[in-house]
Amino acid sequence: xxxxxxxxxxxxxxxxxxxxxxxxxxxxxxxxxxxxxxxxxxxxxxxxxxxxxxxxxxxxxxxxxxxxxxxxxxxxxxxxxxxxxxxxxxxxxxxxxxxxxxxxxxxxxxxxxxxxxxxxxxxxxxxxxxxxxxxxxxxxxxxxxxxxxxxxxxxxxxxxxx
Amino acid sequence: xxxxxxxxxxxxxxxxxxxxxxxxxxxxxxxxxxxxxxxxxxxxxxxxxxxxxxxxxxxxxxxxxxxxxxxxxxxxxxxxxxxxxxxxxxxxxxxxxxxxxxxxxxxxxxxxxxxxxxxxxxxxxxxxxxxxxxxxxxxxxxxxxxxxxxxxxxxxxxxxxxxxxxxxxxxxxxxxxxxxxxxxxxxxxxxxxxxxxxxxxxxxxxxxxxxxxxxxxxxxxxxxxxxxxxxxxxxxxxxxxxxxxxxxxxxxxxxxxxxxxxxxxxxxxxxxxxxxxxxxxxxxxxxxxxxxxxxxxxxxxxxxxxxxxxxxxxxxxxxxxxxxxxxxxxxxxxxxxxxxxxxxxxxxx
Amino acid sequence: xxxxxxxxxxxxxxxxxxxxxxxxxxxxxxxxxxxxxxxxxxxxxxxxxxxxxxxxxxxxxxxxxxxxxxxxxxxxxxxxxxxxxxxxxxxxxxxxxxxxxxxxxxxxxxxxxxxxxxxxxxxxxxxxxxxxxxxxxxxxxxxxxxxxxxxxxxxxxxxxxxxxxxxxxxxxxxxxxxxxxxxxxxxxxxxxxxxxxxxxxxxxxxxxxxxxxxxxxxxxxxxxxxxxxxxxxxxxxxxxxxxxxxxxxxxxxxxxxxxxxxxxxxxxxxxxxxxxxxxxxxxxxxxxxxxxxxxxxxxxxxxxxxxxxxxxxxxxxxxxxxxxxxxxxxx
Numbered sequence: 001x002x003x004x005x006x007x008x009x010x011x012x013x014x015x016x017x018x019x020x021x022x023x024x025x026x027x028x029x030x031x032x033x034x035x036x037x038x039x040x041x042x043x044x045x046x047x048x049x050x051x052x053x054x055x056x057x058x059x060x061x062x063x064x065x066x067x068x069x070x071x072x073x074x075x076x077x078x079x080x081x082x083x084x085x086x087x088x089x090x091x092x093x094x095x096x097x098x099x100x101x102x103x104x105x106x107x108x109x110x111x112x113x114x115x116x117x118x119x120x121x122x123x124x125x126x127x128x129x130x131x132x133x134x135x136x137x138x139x140x141x142x143x144x145x146x147x148x149x150x151x152x153x154x155x156x157x158x159x160x161x162x
Numbered sequence: 163x164x165x166x167x168x169x170x171x172x173x174x175x176x177x178x179x180x181x182x183x184x185x186x187x188x189x190x191x192x193x194x195x196x197x198x199x200x201x202x203x204x205x206x207x208x209x210x211x212x213x214x215x216x217x218x219x220x221x222x223x224x225x226x227x228x229x230x231x232x233x234x235x236x237x238x239x240x241x242x243x244x245x246x247x248x249x250x251x252x253x254x255x256x257x258x259x260x261x262x263x264x265x266x267x268x269x270x271x272x273x274x275x276x277x278x279x280x281x282x283x284x285x286x287x288x289x290x291x292x293x294x295x296x297x298x299x300x301x302x303x304x305x306x307x308x309x310x311x312x313x314x315x316x317x318x319x320x321x322x323x324x325x326x327x328x329x330x331x332x333x334x335x336x337x338x339x340x341x342x343x344x345x346x347x348x349x350x351x352x353x354x355x356x357x358x359x360x361x362x363x364x365x366x367x368x369x370x371x372x373x374x375x376x377x378x379x380x381x382x383x384x385x386x387x388x389x390x391x392x393x394x395x396x397x398x399x400x401x402x403x404x405x406x407x408x409x410x411x412x413x414x415x416x417x418x419x420x421x422x423x424x425x426x427x428x429x430x431x432x433x434x435x436x437x438x439x440x441x442x443x444x445x446x447x448x449x450x451x452x453x454x455x456x457x458x459x460x461x462x463x464x465x466x467x468x469x470x471x472x473x474x475x476x477x478x479x480x481x482x483x484x485x486x487x488x489x490x491x492x493x494x495x496x497x498x499x500x501x502x503x504x505x506x507x508x509x510x511x
Numbered sequence: 512x513x514x515x516x517x518x519x520x521x522x523x524x525x526x527x528x529x530x531x532x533x534x535x536x537x538x539x540x541x542x543x544x545x546x547x548x549x550x551x552x553x554x555x556x557x558x559x560x561x562x563x564x565x566x567x568x569x570x571x572x573x574x575x576x577x578x579x580x581x582x583x584x585x586x587x588x589x590x591x592x593x594x595x596x597x598x599x600x601x602x603x604x605x606x607x608x609x610x611x612x613x614x615x616x617x618x619x620x621x622x623x624x625x626x627x628x629x630x631x632x633x634x635x636x637x638x639x640x641x642x643x644x645x646x647x648x649x650x651x652x653x654x655x656x657x658x659x660x661x662x663x664x665x666x667x668x669x670x671x672x673x674x675x676x677x678x679x680x681x682x683x684x685x686x687x688x689x690x691x692x693x694x695x696x697x698x699x700x701x702x703x704x705x706x707x708x709x710x711x712x713x714x715x716x717x718x719x720x721x722x723x724x725x726x727x728x729x730x731x732x733x734x735x736x737x738x739x740x741x742x743x744x745x746x747x748x749x750x751x752x753x754x755x756x757x758x759x760x761x762x763x764x765x766x767x768x769x770x771x772x773x774x775x776x777x778x779x780x781x782x783x784x785x786x787x788x789x790x791x792x793x794x795x796x797x798x799x800x801x802x803x804x805x806x807x808x809x810x811x812x813x814x815x816x817x818x819x820x821x822x823x824x825x826x827x828x829x830x831x832x833x834x835x836x837x838x839x840x841x842x
Contacts, residue, residue: 041346042332049337058655071429071641078340083226085338086429104431108456109317109448111310112431125434126314127449141452238810419812424643424838432644432835 050076050085056101056151056158062093065133067102067115072162087162088112089149090122092133101149101160102135108142122146186371187389188396191378198375200264201367202400203407207257208359210408211295214250215352222302224348226341229304230425237422248415254296256411258440261292269474269495272483273376279475281373284366286471291358293440298351300438304344309426310435312347313339318448321460339428379484439510443502446509544568544814544838547590552598555687555783557792562600565589570819572831577659579829584821586630592799592841597809599795601630608786609824610680611744612768614721614729618761621728625767627681628786629822630793631830634807634815636672636693646836647673647818650694662828663704669696674807675708678782678793682718685741686772689780689795693805711805714775718768721746729754729765745770776803811841 054072062068067090076085088104102122104112111126121138122131129140136145149160171177192198221240223232236243265285268274274282297315301308316339320330335342378387390396427433437445451459470477478491485492545568552559570586586603605628613625633647641649650673653662666673673694677683683690691711700706710717723730731751733739735758740747744764748771759765772778779801784793799809809815816838820830 043335043342045331045335045342046328047336061655069431073429079335079342079345081225081341083341086427088429088431109314109321111314111435112429112433114431127445137453139452141449141456143453143456234813238813244812422813424814424816425638427641427644430644 044079050074050078052076052085052162053152053154053159054162056089056091056099056160058156059093059099059153059158062091062099062158064093064095065120066117067092067133069115072160074162089160089162090115091158091160099151099158100134101151101158103147103149103162105147106142107137107144107146108140113146184391184393186392188392189375189378190388190390192375193390193396193399196399196403197263197267199400199403200260200267201370203403204257204260204264205363206404206407207253207260208363210253210411211250211257212356214246214253217246218250219352222348224302224345226304226344226426229302229344233303233305233422237420244419245412245415248418248420249411251420252411252414252418254299255439256407257292258296261289265289265471266495269491270485271376271379272478272485272488272491274475275376275478275481275483276475277373278369278376281366281369282475283472284362284369286468288359288362288366289471290468291355291362295351295355295359296438296440298347298355301344301347302351303422304426305423306426306430306433307421307423307436309339309428310433311437311441312343314435314437316343318460321456323457323461376483439506442509443505446505542568543835544840545570545588545590547592547597547839547841549593549842550591551593551596552591552794555598555781555794555796557600557602557783557785557794561591562589565591565600568837570833570837571835572819572821572833574831575659575828580825580831581823582831584823584831586819586821588819588837590839592811595799597797597799600792601795602790602792603630603821604789605786605791605823606789607824608680608791610684610786611764611766612681613744613764613766616756616759616761616763616765621765623767625681625764626824626826627679627822628791628824629677629679629826629830630791631675631677631820631822633694633818634674634676636674636805636807637670639671639673640667642673642836643816644836646816646833647820648832648834650818659828661704663698663707664694665698665707666694666696671696672805674805676780676795678784678795680784680786680791681745681766682768682770684782684784684793685745686747686770687781687783688772688778689782691773691777691779691806709805711776711779711803713773713777716771716773716775716778718770719748721751721765721767721769723754729767731769732759732765741770747771776801776805779803779806809839813841815839 052074054074056070056072057068070089070091071086072089073084073086075082077083078085089101090104091099091101094100104114106113106124106126106129108124108127108129111124113122113124113129113131116123120133122135124130124140124142127141129142130138131142131146132138134145135148137143149162151158151160153159218236221232221236221243223229233247237247238244268282268285301312316330316333319333320326322329331337333343333346334340335346381387436442447463448456448459478488482488485495546566548565550561550564552561567587567589570588571583572586573583574580584603584605586601588602589600591598591600609626609628611625612627614621614623615625633650635642639649647664649667650664651662652665653659671694675690675692675694677690677692679690692708693711695707695709698704698706699709721729721731730753731746732754733746734750734752737750739745740750744766746766746769748769751769754765780795780797782793782795784791786792799811801808807815816836818833818836820832822830
């Protein structure tokens with residue numbers, strides 16, 4: 001094998017092998033660390049969040065035209081810690097006696113809405129979205145109605161799934 | 163002293179490279195115009211942020227439970243904590259202002275044209291990095307302001323079609339805001355973004371030096387411009403400006419202490435979330451795109467904005483650089499600036 | 512040449528306007544904020560000139576459903592501070608001045624009666640869950656299953672502490688103080704629903720019951736040789752002598768408590784309250800940092816949530832409360 005072929009148009013075989021070896025080894029090293037690294041960075045992000053049944057309250061204290069403001073909390077695991085998850089929901093009695101429980105999270109960009117009794121509507125302080133007593137959007141940027149939560153009765157007390 | 167320097171030069175051989183760095187000829191039109199010092203000021207501000215940030219990291223606790231207490235401790239109990247945090251707070255806002263001024267100066271001077279397109283592209287990247295610094299840093303005290311601004315900011319990411327949910331979950335480290343949100347924002351703010359800033363700046367400055375500053379817009383004659391050496395002549399002016407800025411930041415930290423809102427409360431419905439001032443224009447803009455049009459404001463407009471910035475050197479290829487001879491780019495500047503200013507004022511009300 | 516500088520100047524001006532516009536928005540104080548002004552009054556007089564510089568915040572209080580509080584009351588509040596001290600000025604409407612907790616003599620026997628007007632505030636000493644958004648509502652133990660007579664005050668966490676400033680028209684105002692107490696997280700006596708609320712540590716002083724051994728009347732009365740040092744109708748411990756019925760006639764009253772100023776943490780807050788023309792005006796004064804662990808430490812620059820209640824000639828649960836939380840801020 002000739003050693004000195006530096007100016008010939010034919011690629012020097014040793015250089016070619018070295019180049020391939022360099023790139024393969026580098027790609028291998030980068031991939032060996034990089035792929036698990038990317039998976040690591042994502043971690044449990046794509047898993048579903050913590051859900052739980054929380055106490056809303058006794059049904060006899062609810063009314064049909066006024067929403068009750070309920071702050072809930074439950075214990076859950078967040079990454080490496082057990083934490084108390086908190087949130088807000090609103091509840092009222094429907095015409096048929098069933099409970100309407102709405103998550104207070106605005107469907108636009110996630111702020112907590114407040115119930116305005118004198119105006120009979122929910123108002124979001126962030127971008128002026130408004131919802132009616134059925135959670136439907138009256139005006140503003142929210143794209144969907146307020147999320148209605150699943151409910152159940154447990155020992156005479158109303159619970160909602162958050 | 164001379165013996166030490168000779169010894170060092172003999173070992174490191176750095177006299178040559180340092181000399182060429184320091185003796186770089188700065189054109190007169192740049193030397194006399196403070197608008198040409200924005201870049202250096204940004205480097206100095208970054209160093210200031212790095213130092214104050216590192217100092218705060220000695221005490222900051224990046225967990226939802228401990229973050230607020232640690233920032234409260236820094237601000238109100240630690241000796242000179244108000245100064246370190248105050249400088250960090252005001253320098254952050256100043257960096258945003260200067261990055262915009264620097265961008266505008268380059269834009270209006272047409273200094274993004276051949277052969278400086280690559281410098282401009284790295285600059286757009288740096289702009290994005292600086293704004294990201296603001297966004298990630300805002301959450302760290304885990305107070306009402308930071309928590310809700312991030313809740314909204316990540317929801318905006320969530321409204322991107324197709325990848326929205328994935329993006330939001332990865333940004334939050336989960337479905338909801340929690341422990342993993344704070345740690346990844348902290349890691350990004352402290353490690354990823356500074357590394358990106360250093361690498362992009364190094365490339366940006368190297369390219370700027372290689373291609374030299376764009377010639378003055380108006381030239382009295384065809385003779386080559388007068389120049390002054392970077393060190394000590396031009397640096398003297400920049401050092402004085404830097405000193406004024408540092409003193410100004412110390413004054414600001416003292417007279418207007420960095421704010422700390424109440425602790426974050428995810429179940430609170432009384433707090434009115436607002437982003438930091440440099441996002442107010444966007445906050446206002448979002449109000450105009452109801453329901454299905456949401457994606458226009460959260461995807462199309464930002465894409466258009468950054469896209470048009472990045473593509474600028476390839477859209478405006480002509481040799482003409484004087485702004486009064488370029489109605490389209492000058493007109494676009496007026497429209498963008500007016501829109502941002504008006505939206506900011508409306509958003510602040 | 513000029514065009515370049517004009518363009519730059521225009522850009523700078525525009526940015527300045529944008530930033531200033533942005534800053535202006537943040538600084539507007541919400542209606543629930545009490546902003547303390549940096550200025551020191553010369554005395555506890557409610558009409559001290561320094562108070563003209565402070566902005567008044569209206570603290571709205573409402574009646575607790577089921578209590579016997581008469582009506583909702585709005586309290587106009589102002590605050591001033593110096594490098595080391597803080598003053599509060601509260602003003603609210605009250606048709607009658609009630610500041611007499613007395614034994615009344617009918618010629619033969621005694622009857623206990625009378626009441627007093629009061630004002631009370633709660634602050635967090637350590638961060639209390641939800642206090643910053645809901646105020647003293649989180650300090651009230653009032654489950655749906657209990658009737659109002661079983662409600663009591665207690666902090667939600669066993670290790671929480673809340674600072675209670677309780678001004679009493681009959682028992683603390685005459686000696687120029689506010690009763691400085693603190694709320695804990697356990698009922699030290701399960702049968703006493705007020706046992707979570709404790710008085711701050713004291714060196715000496717405080718009011719004491721004026722009760723005879725049989726509990727049917729007072730034990731002491733004002734020394735007739737001395738003018739009442741705390742004003743007519745107030746009996747100081749130092750001026751009390753043994754009861755001598757021969758000096759009294761039907762209709763006379765003797766205070767149910769003997770008063771003495773506290774020294775030590777319990778006496779941290781001095782006060783001067785005056786009732787005139789259907790209004791109470793009360794000024795409090797305390798060190799920003801008392802150095803005591805049973806007090807809220809106030810640091811200028813931070814914000815402090817607090818709740819307030821008004822008692823109109825009443826006690827226990829019969830008070831109005833501020834339903835929203837209020838924030839003390841420093842200018």
